[in-house]
Amino acid sequence: MTQRRQNRPPHSPSPRAADRGRVRFDRPEFGRLLGGLAAQGYQVIGPTVRDGALVYASVTSPDELPVGWTDEQTGGSYCLKRRNDAALFGYTLGPQAWKPYLHPPTVRLWRARAGHRELDRLPEPAADPPKYAFLGVRACELQAIAIQDKVFLGGDFVDPWYRRRREGVFLVAVHCGQAGGTCFCASLNTGPKATFGFDLALTEVIEAGRHYFVAESGTDRGAAVLRDLSTQPATPAELAAADRIVADAAAHMGRELDTRGLKELLTRNYEHPRWDDVAGRCLTCANCTMVCPTCFCTTVEEVTDLTGEHAQRWRKWDSCFTTEFSFIHGGSVRASPRSRYRQWLTHKLATWYDQFGTAGCVGCGRCIAWCPVGIDLTEEVRAIRRSDGVTLAQQLTA
Template sequence: MTLKVGEKVVVQRPHFQQLFEKLVQQGYQIVGPTVQNKAIVYAELDSSDELPEGWADEQNNASYRLKKREDESLFGYVVGPHSWKNFLFPANLQMWRTDAGLSSFQESAEPPPKYAFMGVRACELHAIHIQDKVFLQGNYVDSDYRKKRENLFIVAVNCTEPGGTCFCSSMRTGPQVESGFDIALTEVCEDSEHYFVMEAGSDVGVKILQKIPHKTEAPAEIEKASRLVRQADEQMGRTLATEGLKELLYRNTENPRWEEVANRCLTCSNCTMVCPTCFCSRVEDVTELDGASAERWRKWDSCFIVEYSYIKGGAVRPSVHSRYRQWLTHKLAAWHDQFGTSGCVGCGRCITWCPVGIDLTEEALAIRQSELAR
């Protein structure tokens, strides 16, 4: 029986490794979650054995800890410090290299890998779509991003257990993926059962899924998976009131709350580094000591760094409160004007990895409440 896009099937745990094998046979380099340095990070994987089987994460303000689960779930965590932009929009990218006489000029040499992302959450899939708007749909297309994105295969994962800092429900970005994937799966690991409800979201996904042993008529298994996702939607760790938020922030550029948060903010830029949508960068030219060659590199930067807004005569945003205000207002308000969407997907990383536990949902609420109290 030939599968169709949108059709759901059940794949038992012993057959999950075949998903890896079929992707490798198609020339994909698989990138997915694994445990490194007491955190779940994204790295190149050779086997499903490298997935974080039996691990979960506990997250709260400025707190991230791994703990062992009571089952053998492969995707029983939420998100770690890495996001998929590490691979599509790398922190360090060589743009070109040339010799002193300009007789040779070489752009970024090696062709980009043909990636298959394994374990993309709904919020993260929205983040990739947002970066598509930034790098592919404006007047200037990022050629490196485009090359990596064109060959990308996405295996998305529906969330069944949200983390303590998650608020994707508020942003309408999860916990269930809706589009933009090649294969989406929901993992069920309970009552001695361990299987995956998989759905093909593209013709390429159909071809891969068709080659893996699966069960097509499985209404009970599919309903159990759907129930777990519905439960996750009701158990979010945070909420953010988005109605009128853009206008609220625009009206409150001089709200004293900005100074209050500035007294806690370290301007370390952790929030922007872990954010799956932030895209600030700088360009550096590097010359060899002997002057024989030069290189141009693009590197991640952050609006929290005072030098980022430096122009002749000084920085545009010299104070901490002006930089925090810039980040939050751009993320939750001005992004709508630029790209037609919020810059936040509710993944909660900025809350978890802020050393002092600043919570953007609390800051937005505080500004809203202060306006109501006037």
């Protein structure tokens, strides 16, 4: 137990972080940041433009970043647009989050050969996962990683697959310079400014013909990476510009979620007619759970070859929106779409508090943008709050 705790990745910056101060480096220096991370053996994963969306992928040069791109998001809609500058991080969020890198969609748990006297099990993982540096992590995504840390590392059991990927990840946060149409991190106090869990945090500033980054380190290794760059102490004017950008993002959240008494509100409205209403729109397609940076559910599949001599156990992402998810002999516990949507929403915003001490939602808004019918969880909660305590019978007779 003690050893596991020590192995847990750091969640918060060291106390000295605040003293280190913030520095400035100019846009041309950015390539050296990438080079410096690569030189330390990190595979840098950052935002790229692919298939009309921002996708986190391997990045070796700043040219591969979404230079001059931004995104527009609203319920059921996501679209890339050109900016009139050459910002590297001038967008809000892609669909994908960092989850696929830490909690991959498919993992082979083990392989086995049929044995006469015992199961000849060949454990996984055989090879070490890459040592990643995540570039452009948003504040909400840092919170999402902290939430999954609790799920996979914080209990009596530790998930070895997650731990091996999570340990040693270098996190370069970039504070948001704009809030998306589906963002509500400010409501959940998870952004838009990254406050913990990063090695480096950057603010990208483009104004008055200048393009630079204000940087702060959260860890010693972050400070070491920064030392290898050509930096200047940030001037009060530059710091003010950086702070203004983040404050502006905070003031322009596209969505809002009133979290007052949220758990109690949803728990006491477990039979609210709004669940029927949303079930009438929900396709139970599971998109929301796939793009959600905190959804962690998986299933296990058994794969055998034609000889029947070799078997593999694969763990795959799963979703509470499928009927198979809750299947026990005789049928599914959550047979109706109503109960499945309710399970997802109340897990995120109510029972997650009981299980892990925080909301399971970070306010990134992905589930809103990537819902094919534009269901908006903030609107569903608002509707329940508006008619708190209403029963179906009352609604029918109203």
